[in-house]
Amino acid sequence: MGEAAIEFAGVVKDYGQTRALAGIDLTVERGQIFGFLGPNGAGKTTAIRVLLDLIRPNAGSARVLGMDCHRETIDVRKRVGYLPGDLRMYEGMRGDQFLDFIDAFRPERRDPAYRHSLIERLGLDSAKHIRALSKGNRQKLGFIQALMHRPELLILDEPTSGLDPLVQEEVARILEEVVADGRTVFFSSHVLPEVERLSHSVAIIRAGRIVAVEDVARLKGRSVHVVQVTFAAPPPVGLFALPGVQELHRDGNTVRVQASDSIDAVIKAIARYEIVDLRTEQPNLEDVFLAFYSEHGGGDVESGQEQQHAAS
Amino acid sequence: MPRASVFAKSLRDQRWQVLGFGLALAIMSSTAVFLWPSVRDTLQNFVLPDAVKAFLGTDLSIATPAGYLSARYFGWVDILLIVYAVLQGTGAIAGEESNGTMDLLLAQPIARRAVIVQKTAAAVVGSAAIIAIGWLGFALAIPFIGIEVSLSDAAIASANMLPITLLFFALSLWSGAVAPSRAVAAGMVIGLATAAYFVSTLANGVDSLRNLRYATPFYYYGAGEPLVYGIAWWHVGLLLGIAAMFVVLTVRTFEARDISTGGAADVDVASMLRRIFAGGA
Numbered sequence: 096m097g098e099a100a101i102e103f104a105g106v107v108k109d110y111g112q113t114r115a116l117a118g119i120d121l122t123v124e125r126g127q128i129f130g131f132l133g134p135n136g137a138g139k140t141t142a143i144r145v146l147l148d149l150i151r152p153n154a155g156s157a158r159v160l161g162m163d164c165h166r167e168t169i170d171v172r173k174r175v176g177y178l179p180g181d182l183r184m185y186e187g188m189r190g191d192q193f194l195d196f197i198d199a200f201r202p203e204r205r206d207p208a209y210r211h212s213l214i215e216r217l218g219l220d221s222a223k224h225i226r227a228l229s230k231g232n233r234q235k236l237g238f239i240q241a242l243m244h245r246p247e248l249l250i251l252d253e254p255t256s257g258l259d260p261l262v263q264e265e266v267a268r269i270l271e272e273v274v275a276d277g278r279t280v281f282f283s284s285h286v287l288p289e290v291e292r293l294s295h296s297v298a299i300i301r302a303g304r305i306v307a308v309e310d311v312a313r314l315k316g317r318s319v320h321v322v323q324v325t326f327a328a329p330p331p332v333g334l335f336a337l338p339g340v341q342e343l344h345r346d347g348n349t350v351r352v353q354a355s356d357s358i359d360a361v362i363k364a365i366a367r368y369e370i371v372d373l374r375t376e377q378p379n380l381e382d383v384f385l386a387f388y389s390e391h392g393g394g395d396v397e398s399g400q401e402q403q404h405a406a407s
Numbered sequence: 408m409p410r411a412s413v414f415a416k417s418l419r420d421q422r423w424q425v426l427g428f429g430l431a432l433a434i435m436s437s438t439a440v441f442l443w444p445s446v447r448d449t450l451q452n453f454v455l456p457d458a459v460k461a462f463l464g465t466d467l468s469i470a471t472p473a474g475y476l477s478a479r480y481f482g483w484v485d486i487l488l489i490v491y492a493v494l495q496g497t498g499a500i501a502g503e504e505s506n507g508t509m510d511l512l513l514a515q516p517i518a519r520r521a522v523i524v525q526k527t528a529a530a531v532v533g534s535a536a537i538i539a540i541g542w543l544g545f546a547l548a549i550p551f552i553g554i555e556v557s558l559s560d561a562a563i564a565s566a567n568m569l570p571i572t573l574l575f576f577a578l579s580l581w582s583g584a585v586a587p588s589r590a591v592a593a594g595m596v597i598g599l600a601t602a603a604y605f606v607s608t609l610a611n612g613v614d615s616l617r618n619l620r621y622a623t624p625f626y627y628y629g630a631g632e633p634l635v636y637g638i639a640w641w642h643v644g645l646l647l648g649i650a651a652m653f654v655v656l657t658v659r660t661f662e663a664r665d666i667s668t669g670g671a672a673d674v675d676v677a678s679m680l681r682r683i684f685a686g687g688a
Contacts, residue, residue, distance in 0.1 A: 111678075147514050150665040169516045177514040181668055183507030187420070199412040200515035240511075 098161030100125045100248050100279040101146065105155035108141050108303075115141040117303040118155065123281055123296075125247075128274055130294030130311070131283040138303040139283040140180045143252050147177055160247055173201060176241035180252030180283070182233060190221035190228070190236050197240045204244040213239045216265055230257040238266065242273070249273060251282040255289060267293055320358045321376040325349045327369035334364055413512070413522055417529030421495060425533045428491050429540025432484050436544030436561075439479035443472065443554045450475065467631060472556045477631025481564055484541065485628060486604075488572040491537060492530070493596050496579020499526040500657070501589035504667045513666060520658045527580065527654055534572045538565050556634060564633040570646035571628040575600065577653035584660040585682040587667070624649075660685060 101123040108116040116138045123129045133139050144150045145157050148168035157164040159171045184193055198205050214221050217235040228236065234257045241249060249270075255263045270280050270293060284290050290297050291311060299307040324330075326348045335342045335352050337360045344351040348371070354361050358375070365373075450470045467474035500523070503509040513519065545561040575596065582592035603623040610620035620626040627642040663685045 144510070144666075147510075149510055149513055169518060172514060173516040175514070177511070179507075179510045179514070179668075181507055182511075184511065185416075185508055196412060196416060197511075197515060200410075200517060237511075 098158070099123060100129075100160060101281055102158040103142065103145075103155070104157070106142065106145055106152045106157055107154040108138075108145065108150065108152050115303055116145075116152070119300075119303070119305055121298055121305050121308065123279065123298075125279045126274060126277055127295040128270055128280040128282070128293055130290035130297040131281060131300065132287065132290045132297050133283075133285060133300035135285055137285075137300045139285075139300055140252055141303075142300070143180075143250055143281075143283060146250060147172065147175070173204075174247045176244065176246035176249045178237045178241040178249075178251040178254055180256075182237040184225050184233065184236065186226040187224070189224055190219065193225060193236065194221065194240055194243065198243065201244045206243065206245060209245065210239065210243040213242055213269070216269065217262060231259060231262065234258055235262065242269065245276075245278070247278050249278070249280045249282075251280065253284060254282050255284075320354045320361075321351065322354065322358065322361050323349065323351045323372075323374045323376075324361075324365055324370060325372035326365075327371055330365075330368055335361070337361070337364060340364075410517070410521070411525060413517065414525035414529050417499075417526050418532060421529065421533050424491065424494065425536050426540070428487060429537040431487060432537060432541025433544035433547070435484055436480050436541050437548040438544075439476055440545060440548035440552050440554055440556075442479075443475060443552055446475075467635065471635075472554050473631050473634035476556060476561075476564075476634060481568070481631040481634075485568055485571055485625075485630070488534065488537065488568055489575045489600055491534065492572050492575035493579045493593055493600075495526075495530045495533065496576040497583045497589045497592040497596070499523070499530075499580055499583060500661060501583030501586055501592040505589045507668055509666050510668055519662050523580070523654065523658050523661060527576070530576045531569075531573065534569055534576070538568050538572075541565060560634050563638060564631055567629070567633045567638055567643070570643050570650070571624055574624055574646045574650040574653075577650040577657070581653045581657045581660070584657045584664075585679050587679065 099122045101121070103119040103121040106116050106119040107114070119138070119142055131139055131142070141150065145152055146159055146164050148165050148171070151165060160174055162171050164171055185196075188196065194210060198210070217239065219232055219235045219239065221236070221239075223232075225233065225236070234254075238251075238254060241251065255266060258266065270282075273280055274295075282293070294311055296308070296310050297314070298305050298309075321343070329348055330350060335350070339355050339357065340360055341353050341355070342350060343353055352361055447470075467477050469475055469478050500509075503512060512522065542562055542565040545556075545565075546558055549556065549558055549561065578599070579592065579596045582595045583589065586592035586595060603625060606619055607623040607625040610616045610618070610623070610626075624646060627639075627646050629639060629642060633639070660682050664682055
């Protein structure tokens with residue numbers, strides 16, 4: 096039982112001329128919430144569907160819980176709960192009927208009490224026909240069918256889309272319980288704060304490649320600070336030409352800088368001048384990633400920032 | 408047997424369709440029998456033009472009970488059964504993919520071939536139920552009417568409609584596995600069925616084209632001929648054999664390819680051919 100929850104090894108997927116996955120290597124250890132972050136069209140859904148043997152890679156292989164995703168797919172699917180990104184269910188069924196239908200595939204794992212508690216906690220009217228459910232309620236139903244058999248690995252493609260904030264919080268609590276139970280959650284998102292809030296580790300995928308895999312706590316610990324300083328008079332142009340410091344924006348007497356290492360150099364540099372206002376912003380993942388892209392991706396930070404906004 | 412849940416669901420999904428088609432057949436069969444006494448004498452003196460005979464698809468005389476029921480019932484309700492078969496066959500794979508529900512179904516621990524086998528089994532039961540309900544029309548009418556057709560003969564001729572129905576189901580199933588959408592799959596089969604019907608009519612009507620009829624499934628079906636000659640077992644075997652072949656091809660194609668998530672799918676002939684040959688190779 097020591098195998099990783101998910102292992103991608105050189106997974107390539109082409110759709111005609113389009114390369115959706117350009118050789119993905121990624122290992123997700125068990126017992127954590129793992130965020131899979133990337134802009135729309137980056138290949139998140141493609142990678143996830145490889146895990147369930149819904150699509151076959153052109154090269155490479157993937158393993159789930161130590162089993163080959165293609166050759167041992169039935170055993171994989173017994174132990175995995177899946178919420179599709181484009182969730183479609185049988186419109187003519189009632190919620191309960193649909194859950195019964197899904198439950199019937201894993202009779203040994205049926206747990207009516209747990210299923211009922213999930214329905215209660217998320218506040219779903221499961222007696223309604225699926226066609227009568229709102230987007231948010233459909234998402235709840237999709238979430239419940241993935242969770243109710245207590246899978247060892249939950250694969251959730253954009254799980255919180257369409258859920259209101261209160262339900263999102265409940266979902267977060269449920270996912271924490273899953274992990275406390277020793278199980279694993281792998282979820283995709285294109286929203287940074289969501290990944291930051293929910294996950295322990297994160298992989299970033301862009302244009303079919305994994306560009307970073309990080310521990311979220313450590314990422315946040317990397318002291319990236321954005322400091323906005325308003326001077327009494329226009330400061331000299333080269334003032335922030337310091338190692339690890341980048342000037343983001345200058346507007347008259349106000350300058351925004353980012354210190355990707357330590358804030359100390361910035362404080363020392365501005366101490367000789369008369370300061371009208373000083374603001375620092377809490378480092379969030381977005382800033383961390385901007386710093387990351389500016390270090391590894393080349394190009395200036397502002398364009399990186401635009402890309403990041405376009406992505407989210 | 409929890410693993411039969413796709414079979415059970417497919418049966419449940421088609422229950423109203425089966426009832427509707429079955430009642431339509433029952434109305435046709437009972438009406439045909441009830442009208443027999445009033446048309447029997449007229450038909451004795453009736454010489455059908457060859458073109459009309461060709462359309463009926465049998466050499467049986469319309470003045471005999473078998474020929475009459477062939478023309479009034481067995482010769483054309485197979486079209487209704489084909490409509491049912493196309494609905495079920497294209498719905499089974501292409502329909503679930505077009506709806507986007509295939510992803511969640513195949514995320515459950517069930518093999519793709521099991522999905523096909525269970526849906527095929529449901530279509531066999533559904534077809535048989537429609538045909539049986541149609542036979543109830545005979546059972547209702549024949550005891551009251553002096554027509555020289557026994558209920559068991561009617562049952563045999565009715566059962567003889569099953570192979571051609573299953574052939575078109577299997578063809579639709581396979582089309583649904585190779586076509587990019589349900590609409591394209593249905594178009595393929597309806598086009599093929601129409602062409603076969605046209606060829607069949609032409610071959611029956613034009614002497615020089617007579618041998619062409621062997622190329623269409625309608626010849627092997629034979630409409631009301633089992634009422635007179637009994638079941639032509641090698642015809643039944645041929646139709647069921649081709650049907651089975653298409654089910655096998657469907658399994659091979661469907662197991663080899665990616666699952667689509669619905670949404671817009673362009674008609675891409677190259678990728679369709681790839682799917683066809685990937686399954687057939």
